[in-house]
């Protein structure tokens with residue numbers, strides 16, 4: 001079983017997680033006994049070669065997919081045994097998502113996109129928190145715009161506001177800078193970093209980009225469905241060297 005240090009204050013814990021896709025001779029072992037603890041208020045990046053299991057791990061930890069075996073807890077709740085309805089509620093209430101392609105609803109304004117999780121849940125947002133998030137992200141002047149009227153960087157900031165608005169236990173970000181130019185990408189990473197330092201938000205980000213990973217507190221390396229190592233506050237060069245080592 002691969003494992004990495006589980007810090008105290010662990011908010012998401014995967015224990016001996018395996019995921020097998022397909023059956024019989026078409027089986028793919030996407031994860032082979034991964035154990036990983038995500039510390040509260042930390043920015044964790046997951047990296048590794050294509051096909052190493054990054055998306056599968058993130059989807060399992062976020063309750064979007066079920067592991068074949070092993071345990072996953074989010075905020076102390078074992079999610080692998082939850083029914084579909086309970087999983088949907090847990091994702092809505094305790095998890096935020098940021099995607100490479102922003103995933104904003106094109107017919108809604110930026111503000112309505114940010115408020116969508118609340119409309120779905122039939123709840124009111126914490127107005128003061130919402131104001132703080134919107135102001136820090138600098139999107140107040142854009143709240144009445146639809147996604148097509150916003151740049152990629154602005155759309156991603158709206159998506160970040162939507163993810164943070166519910167104050168989730170953890171935000172999962174899937175290549176959040178993948179569709180952005182380098183300066184918008186840097187801004188987005190800066191916001192993500194700030195949300196961990198200033199607000200104690202926990203973030204798990206899957207990325208291929210060594211510069212993006214270098215913004216994280218911790219970089220977990222996956223290879224062939226196993227944890228292959230980790231780096232603490234690495235530079236871009238450290239990340240590149242570790243990836244190079246993995247591909248040997």
Ligand SMILES: Nc1ncnc2c1ncn2[C@@H]1O[C@H](COP(=O)(O)OP(=O)(O)OP(=O)(O)O)[C@@H](O)[C@H]1O
Pocket residue numbers: 021022028029030048049050051052053054055056057
């Ligand atoms: N739904 C699926 N059905 C069958 N095999 C799958 C499925 N999803 C992923 N796989 C396989 O599982 C392995 C891990 O895939 P995964 O997408 O998790 O890797 P990744 O590290 O995120 O890759 P990439 O960097 O290319 O996005 C790969 O061999 C992939 O082909």
